[in-house]
Structures are given as C-alpha cells and as structure tokens.
Amino acid sequence: MTQAFVIVGASHASVQAIETMRRQGHQGPIVLVGDEPQLPYNRPPLSKKFLSGELERERLLLRSPQFYEQARVDTRLGLRVTAIDCGARRLRLDDGGEITYDKLLLSVGSRPRLLETPGHDLAGIHYLRTIADVEAIRADLRDARRLVVVGAGYVGLEAAASARHLGLEVTVLEMADRPLNRVVAPQLSEFYLRRHEREGVQIHCSTSVTAFEGDGRVRAVVCGDQAYPADIVIVGVGILPDVILAASAGINCDNGVRVDEQCQTSDPNVWAAGDCTNHPSVRYGRRVRLESVDNAVEQGRVAATNMCGGQARHEHVPWFWSDQYDVKLQIAGLSEGYDTALLRGDPESGSFALYYLARGELLAVDAVNSPRDFMTGKRWIAEHKHPDPARLADATCDLKSI
Numbered sequence: 001m002t003q004a005f006v007i008v009g010a011s012h013a014s015v016q017a018i019e020t021m022r023r024q025g026h027q028g029p030i031v032l033v034g035d036e037p038q039l040p041y042n043r044p045p046l047s048k049k050f051l052s053g054e055l056e057r058e059r060l061l062l063r064s065p066q067f068y069e070q071a072r073v074d075t076r077l078g079l080r081v082t083a084i085d086c087g088a089r090r091l092r093l094d095d096g097g098e099i100t101y102d103k104l105l106l107s108v109g110s111r112p113r114l115l116e117t118p119g120h121d122l123a124g125i126h127y128l129r130t131i132a133d134v135e136a137i138r139a140d141l142r143d144a145r146r147l148v149v150v151g152a153g154y155v156g157l158e159a160a161a162s163a164r165h166l167g168l169e170v171t172v173l174e175m176a177d178r179p180l181n182r183v184v185a186p187q188l189s190e191f192y193l194r195r196h197e198r199e200g201v202q203i204h205c206s207t208s209v210t211a212f213e214g215d216g217r218v219r220a221v222v223c224g225d226q227a228y229p230a231d232i233v234i235v236g237v238g239i240l241p242d243v244i245l246a247a248s249a250g251i252n253c254d255n256g257v258r259v260d261e262q263c264q265t266s267d268p269n270v271w272a273a274g275d276c277t278n279h280p281s282v283r284y285g286r287r288v289r290l291e292s293v294d295n296a297v298e299q300g301r302v303a304a305t306n307m308c309g310g311q312a313r314h315e316h317v318p319w320f321w322s323d324q325y326d327v328k329l330q331i332a333g334l335s336e337g338y339d340t341a342l343l344r345g346d347p348e349s350g351s352f353a354l355y356y357l358a359r360g361e362l363l364a365v366d367a368v369n370s371p372r373d374f375m376t377g378k379r380w381i382a383e384h385k386h387p388d389p390a391r392l393a394d395a396t397c398d399l400k401s402i
Helices: 014-025 065-069 131-143 154-165 186-198 243-249 294-305 371-382 391-393
Strands: 007-008 030-034 073-077 081-085 090-093 098-100 104-105 109-112 126-127 146-150 169-173 202-203 211-214 219-224 226-231 232-235 240-243 270-272 277-281 286-288 319-324 327-333 341-344 349-356 363-366
Touching: 007 014, 014 030, 014 104, 014 294, 065 202, 081 243, 098 294, 104 294, 126 131, 126 341, 131 232, 146 154, 154 169, 154 186, 154 319, 186 202, 186 319, 186 327, 186 363, 219 232, 226 341, 270 294, 327 371
Parallel strands: 007 030, 007 104, 030 073, 104 270, 126 232, 146 169, 146 232, 169 202
Antiparallel strands: 081 090, 090 098, 109 240, 211 219, 219 226, 277 286, 319 327, 327 363, 341 349, 349 363
16 A cells, blocks of 8 residues: 555654554555654653763663664654645645645644643743753752652652662642542552652652742742752642544544444544543453553554554453552453442562452453563453452462462
C-alpha cells in the first residue's frame, strides 16, 4: 500500500505503531510529528532514575536514530500541530507548514493538571512530564535543601523517593485522606506511608494547598494556617488527556478521544492510541481511560494493524508498575468496583500482594516485590477466575493449588 500515514505525538504508542505498520507490509510514507525536540523516549524513568541522575538522557530513547532511518520515517520534531482539517485530510503546523495524510494516528498523550492557586507562577514550582521538565528540576535541586511535593500519587511519591536518594528534606502534601487514594486499597496506602516515613519523608494527608509564597521564587507552600518551607516544589496532582486537537477537529471526545475496540475515532480516517484515549474495555465491560505504557503500546499495535487493513481488537488486561526505594509494585487489572480486598503475605516482610474481588471474581492484584503473585493474578483476571478467598489469603497455600 502507498497511502501516507501520519502519526502525531512522539510516544510509546507511536514507536509501536511504526514497527507494526512496516511489519504489516505498509510501503507508503510514514511521518512522525512531535512537539518535543527529542525522538520518542521512555517516560516512566523521568520521576525515578533520570530525576536522581542515575540514568543518562541518551538511555531514555525508545529506539536509536537508525531505527527511524531503517523504517523510512520522516521525523518532524519540535513542531506542534495546530489544527486538523478532517475533510481535506490536512494538518497545520505552528511553523506555517502543512502535511496531508490518508490515515492519521493521534498518540498525543496527556498534560499535567495545573494548580491555579495564588503564587502558582513563582520560580521553583515545577511539573514533571517531559525531559525538559526534569532537567529544569535537576538544575534547581543543585542549590535546594527542602523539597515539597504536592500530590501523593505515583509520580509524586516516586519523585519524593528520588529526592531522598539525593539527600533532600522532603515533605509530601496530599488533599485526600491517604496516599494513592484513587488507585489502591487502604492496606497498601498504609504500607507506602510507613515506607516513606521510614526514609525520612513527611507525608501530610487531608491537606490542601491554598497558596505559594515567595519573593519571586517559591519559599513556602501554604495550607490554611500552616506554611511548609520549600526551596523547590514539584506538583503532581494528576493529568488530563490531550484532546484539544481532536475536539477542535470535530472528533468525538469525552474524558479522552473516544475510540472503539479497533482504536478508531468517530472519523473513519483517524485512529488514536495511548493516554489520550477513552476506550471500551472488553474485560471490564465499560469505557476506561488508562495512564499506562502497556496500554499505549498495545493500542499502538492495534491501531496500526487496522490502519493497514487488519481486524485487530484491543482486549487486553492492563498492567502498571511503580518503583520506589527497593519496592517494586506491579499491578494487574483494574480494581474499581471491588467489594473485597484480600491481603496475601505480610507487609512487614516487604513482599506481599493484595487481591481485589467483586462478587467472588478477581478484578485486580497489587503485587509488592512478588512477581509470582503478579503473573498468576494477571492470568486469573483474564480467565475470570473465582479463587477461594480463604486459601488465597493463606500465604502458606501454594498459588497453583488454589
């Protein structure tokens, strides 16, 4: 086929899409447009080893420059698409240029949710989403002693752990009543609270930021009548799907770019993949939006296959991970709607798992330093298993026998 495929967004999804397009026999042009000057790179290490300086910038790249040359990809980096004309199948760029396409893939990801509290524009207040963000944070960290992290989600807690590795005093402020409130059961929140406190991190929950104070540069984070001194602040209060382009072009959006099981949007010539999408979950029977490398890669494969004329469906059990200190958390499935959370193992040992069930059926598993629980749970979720609760909670009972 000689159709022109254009991918907007230099991401995990776009790299997988390029590989799939060529593997599926697409011989036409592939154009990759990215608004950052870098080739697609690995984002999870940004809040971990790249922030702490343990990982060099070059090692973040998902593929070498030779990959794009061999795949005959026309890379247009440092350019932002300002509009999509779906009728003419044309993209407008911020440098005044235009690109025409036969089929278009949107893998534009998400953007940080911003805090608009007084003082939010002071120097030293950062968001953590891109290489440039982290390089700016690292530059500020050189002369900093006290870091305040706003938000106790995964990114906030990972950044806190990395900062403690560098020797900073770290305070985490969380509006909810516990860390990771939206995504894990109370038992796991308590485990992470204790783990961070053991490393010297102060975590304050049920605490809302009312202002940032400083003299041109942030010096404190104010929460009501309490002020927390800060030389630098990292804000991690969630992300929003980037739907601006799609919505402006008349493509259906609702908490993300709406796609079907084949990752096709409401426009028959446009597909979408990754964090920006709102897609139907075959396994859970509802629409979801996932912030996950695994999901982005799988959707990139499905979208590219179908752009090439295939009939692939996105019917994947999602999984996630987080690294903090010596703790590797691996999550399989989605726990929303659970009525039972079973603890398997002893959190004090540093290796355990939480199994989430609804009406006896396994929905998800959170495995802490326990890859066997993760792999077994992931398989059971896909197979709609109903494990025996008493035996599952008994860590002396082998998983194979349950």
